[in-house]
Amino acid sequence: MSHSAAQPSPPPVRRVAFLGLGVMGYPMAGHLAKVGLEVTVYNRTASKAEQWASEYGGRVARTPREAAEGADLVLACVGNDDDLRSITLGDESAFAGMAPGTVFVDHTTASADVARELADIATQQGLYFIDAPVSGGQSGAQNGKLTIMCGGESPIFERTSSVLQHYAAAVTLIGPVGAGQLAKMVNQICIAGMVQGLSEAINFGQLAGLDMDRVLQVIGKGAAASWQMDNRGKTMIDGKFDYGFAVDWMRKDLGFCLEEARRNGASMPVTALVDQFYAEVQALGGSRFDTSSLIMRLRALKPGS
Structure with missing residues (x-):
């Protein structure tokens, strides 16, 4: 990428702050430490940050502000809009500690509204903001194979993408x-x-007396193939649901989708229905099960039950 004389290339990123060490953030921050970046971490539960530092080195900060001070790049992966505001706004927040011209990259799955709100505040403070939610789940974070979707200005994205890689x-x-x-x-x-x-298909096949492991092996090579079938089909057949992205988090995300659809006029009958099905899974005690536990409610509806 060429830079004009008026816009010299910013210095390379050496020091980063990472805020939020949940199932995603913990391994993501770990990858940055492994490649030799100086990483300072902050987590609401301090013991998790101490554990991370004992595993990867780096420094533990007591506040988001302390973590962000002196960082070339600040990254975050927290729970929701309110968590995000709590680490970016206020006297002890990341924005308060960031030097002018520093970029804040948010990996939280949050609303588009909060991304725009925080980007406006960042701009007023001479900072830059990129919303960068991720897909790929806990295994994607651990293996360094996430898909990251970014919103922001192209030159700012170019400054950060090499770190996200x-x-x-x-x-x-x-x-x-x-x-x-x-x-x-x-x-x-x-x-x-x-x-x-996939839930309906597996449940149908089992009630029809089919060997569903064998069926998925066959149809998984054809037009019905999907990541969900490859990675969750077998565990759904076996009724095992402890593989990452929780139902509670999916309902939060689908809430954002349905809210945005009300605003832009998109018709989403299937999504609205599945959101209600996930509410039933929560009622069955599956709040912390992964999203493939959708099949639980179908099994609860078996004839004669």
């Missing part, structure tokens, strides 16, 4: 701020319908 299989700029979150919503809409279809 350390835990990604693909990093793509979708459009302006908010576009990353909207693309993640598209991703979750696809998954919702796919998992429901």
